[in-house]
Each structure stands twice: as structure tokens, then as C-alpha cells.
């Protein structure tokens with residue numbers, strides 16, 4: 001008799017192969033410092049984390065008192081079993097409320113009946129009990145992971161690939177101000193520990209003092225719905241459209257101008273502007289609104305002179321923003337440029353952007 005096979009199990013096993021990128025403690029510390037006061041009295045759930053090895057779990061246990069946490073739970077998928085019909089052994093979890101064993105071993109954990117998939121009933125029950133989810137979820141299931149958190153109305157701070165911004169489901173959440181980018185991205189996330197057998201063609205790889213393989217893909221970001229002060233900071237605008245129209249060509253298929261860099265957004269243009277994805281890192285929803293991603297009025301990629309441009313996000317200034325006295329604006333921009341460009345250089349996604357930011361900074365300082 002023909003056996004009914006659940007293909008999602010095969011898919012899960014296949015996807016799981018490339019998901020083992022373990023987050024480093026310094027990267028967690030560098031990001032979490034920006035949200036410290038938002039964890040008081042909260043229950044944290046690290047839903048894709050082995051409690052015996054995860055640096056996320058370690059971070060929350062070590063900082064339990066300082067953060068004023070109520071509880072931290074780490075749960076993980078069981079190991080691959082080698083059996084195609086039941087590819088994973090039972091998953092397990094561990095709860096810490098301030099008194100239990102700080103560094104649990106496998107003898108201390110509780111086992112799920114099932115595999116511990118973040119979509120399983122048992123894992124969802126832990127999720128529902130939690131206030132904030134902090135983890136680095138499987139890249140291959142990123143859309144699904146975020147959708148679940150939004151549906152359950154949870155606060156979260158997670159690591160993802162920068163490319164995820166271009167997924168229509170994620171972009172929609174960003175457009176609707178339901179999620180936004182965290183502080184560190186690109187080279188601001190130093191790397192991940194990977195299993196020794198991983199093939200890492202074309203990636204920056206090193207071996208640390210402990211003999212562990214570390215890879216730095218430089219294409220990751222934090223995504224969150226926890227508040228950040230930078231979301232309320234106005235991007236200083238110092239350029240003008242008027243008199244510099246040639247620097248801001250119109251798209252062929254949309255009534256909008258192209259702006260190559262966030263710092264070049266003109267202060268005197270109230271229509272649509274196509275800006276690079278890196279704009280999202282500085283996006284203040286009180287200053288701008290996001291109108292559309294990448295496409296012109298004809299549904300095709302935005303183009304200039306018949307040539308498609310790099311991915312662009314169409315934005316527009318909020319009307320109150322247009323009324324700000326321009327002279328005041330320029331003064332404040334002058335004062336903050338030093339800070340802004342230094343920050344930009346620190347957070348730049350690629351060495352080229354990094355170098356360019358420093359060059360602008362050097363030019364402005366002379």
C-alpha cells in the first residue's frame with residue numbers, strides 16, 4: 001500500500017541544513033543595550049535557541065537582575081534523527097526565573113512531546129505566555145516566523161538577512177510602521193559561529209581562539225517592534241532640489257525623483273522621492289511616509305532613461321515636515337552632521353559605503 005508522506009517534514013529537514021548560524025554574545029550585547037529599559041518585568045522567549053548553548057539565553061540569564069526580568073525561556077528543535085518520516089528527535093526547553101541552574105545541561109531541560117518546531121502547539125503555548133521574543137530564527141522560515149509574532153501581538157527583536165526587507169510581507173509591515181530596523185546591521189554584526197562542516201564559499205571566514213569557525217556575511221540586520229530613540233530623530237536635510245535639479249532625475253514610470261543617498265534628500269521637494277534601502281535605517285515615521293517599494297505606476301521596476309535603477313523605496317515628506325522653517329532646519333543639520341556621518345560610517349553595510357561616509361566626513365571637517 002502506498003504510504004502517505006508529509007512532504008513538509010522533508011522540506012523542514014532540507015531547510016534546516018543551512019540554518020545553523022549561531023549568534024555571538026558581543027553582537028547581542030551591542031544591540032540589546034539600546035532596549036534595556038523595555039525589559040523590566042517581562043518574560044522573554046528565545047524560541048529557536050538551545051538553552052545549553054545559546055548566547056541569547058546566556059545573555060538574558062547573565063543580565064537577569066539588571067534587566068529586571070520575570071522569566072527567560074529558551075526552546076529548540078530536536079536534532080535531526082536520520083529518519084525521513086520523523087526527521088527530528090523531540091525538542092526541549094528550559095525556563096529560568098532567577099534561581100534555577102544558570103548554565104543548564106541536557107540533564108536539566110524539559111522535553112517536548114513533539115519536535116519543538118516554533119509552529120508546534122507546545123512552542124506556541126510558550127510563545128503565548130511570553131512578552132518579548134528575542135532570537136535569530138531560521139533564515140529559511142523568516143517570513144513565517146515574523147508573521148506568527150505579529151499575529152500573536154508579541155514584541156520582538158530578531159536577526160534576519162537584509163534582503164528580507166524586500167519580501168513583500170516584511171516590507172508591508174515596515175510601511176505600516178509595525179516593524180522597523182534595529183540599530184546594528186551589515187558590518188555592525190560581527191559574525192556567526194557555524195558547524196565545522198559548512199561550505200562557506202565567498203564568505204569572510206575565520207577560526208577563533210576556541211577553534212570555532214566564524215563567518216561574517218555582513219548582510220544581516222536586526223528587525224524589531226521595540227521602540228528606538230533613533231525613530232524619533234529627524235534626518236537633517238541640507239541639500240536643495242531647486243538649483244540642483246540635474247542631480248535628481250525623474251523616473252520614467254513614476255512622478256518621482258531619484259535620490260542616491262539618504263543624506264542627499266532635498267529639503268524643498270514635497271513630491272515622491274525614490275531612496276535607497278539604507279534609508280530605512282534612519283527612517284523617522286513622523287518625518288516621512290513610505291509610499292511604495294521598487295515599482296513604478298505601470299507595475300514595473302522603476303527606471304531612468306530606460307534603465308532600471310537599484311532598488312528604491314518611494315517616500316514622501318509628511319506635510320508638517322514641509323512647514324518647518326528651512327533656515328532653522330539648515331542650522332540644526334549643520335550641528336548634527338558630524339554625529340550623523342560618524343554613525344553612518346560605523347553602521348555602513350559595505351566597505352565601499354563605509355569609505356564613502358568617511359570621505360564625506362573628512363571633506364566636511366576641512
Ligand SMILES: C[S@@+](CC[C@H](N)C(=O)[O-])C[C@H]1O[C@@H](n2cnc3c(N)ncnc32)[C@H](O)[C@@H]1O
Nearest residue numbers: 019020021022023048049077117118136137138
Ligand atoms: C540561525 S540559527 C540561530 C540559532 C540561535 N537562535 C542563535 O542565534 O544562536 C536558527 C536555529 O533555528 C533552528 N530551527 C530551524 N527550523 C526551526 C523550526 N522550524 N523551529 C524551531 N527552530 C528551528 C535551527 O536548528 C537553528 O538552530
